[in-house]
Amino acid sequence: MRIGITGGIGSGKSYVCARLEALGIKVYDCDSAAKRIISSSDEIKERLTELIGPDTYKDGKLNKAAVASFLLASESNAQAIDAIVHPAVAVDFENSGIEWMECAILYESGFDRLVDKVIAVTAPDSVRVKRVMERDGITCGKVREWMARQLPQETVIARADYEIINDGTHDVDRQINELINKLK
Template sequence: MLRIGLTGGIGAGKSTAATRFGELGARVIDHDVLARRVVEPGSGALADIVGEFGDRIVTAGQLDRAALAAIVFTDDHARDKLNEIIHPYVFAAADAADRQARNDGVGVVVHDIPLLVETGRGGHFDMVVCVEAPVGVRLARLKSTRGMTREQALQRIGAQATDVDRALVCDVHLDGAGTTDALRAQVDWFWKEHFPS
């Protein structure tokens, strides 16, 4: 089983690449999905987060993501504390999904990890693929597709690793600055190069 770590800055096009990898036959393990799953009501992760940040980040028994984001994207220490709490839970869930893929006889597993560099996970994969796009392109996308203000978008971008940091761990670079079709075509090229039929 070949294990690929897929990463990229917010708004760069990583999700488009992940979707295409899945369409081509890879099993995609989305760490954002896992991060949402591990904080479901009654979970240990949610209890730990409430223990750190208080009831202000819970609404009707569920994690209030907007309230938590307002805290952690304006306070580096708070963000570090959140990551210390949630990452072990996400890693455990990802490892379980990885084992299941191996048991299922899956040939290629793609771990879609926004914070691959920040969490030091680059060395855990056979190959790391990065989707890249200039900050200006990413800002425009975050404003148009996610409704973020420029300040909110810059906070999210600033909270992640730099392009230089990502480049240091990446084996393959995909250009996410263009159209969705252009990025999908690059994933197709990558797939044909590494997994010829």
């Protein structure tokens, strides 16, 4: 059975995945995989360079400023990049043999079709904002801007099969253990 783990920025997905890893459950990280593929796949490098332009890579390394500028210029630009990167990540996951996947944009990317069950990691907006401000050193306004670009937490919860509440008061380890028992 393949399990997807998702949740908005600052919800604590990475923390939950670290707890799963501590229990011996390997979790495929879509963000890390995308970065690896963008940096190592000659085909992806070529396609991104054709799309974005000759400044996409400098000395073989991704030029994040050029990519970000292109990406933020329009929604269609973001979709064009996603159309190149997402299928490569999906294939990589399917070939990985790993059953658990962490993906912040599970529904937006269509990766929910790659898993049998979905776990939403959630926390109140105020907790999420505080976590991201502390982690990334950015303003409350910037965090809220990022949050506004993601699916509303209520939508993610409604579409998921399970929820892990990671608000700092609920026992995350207990919730994970109960969930693992349900999935067996």
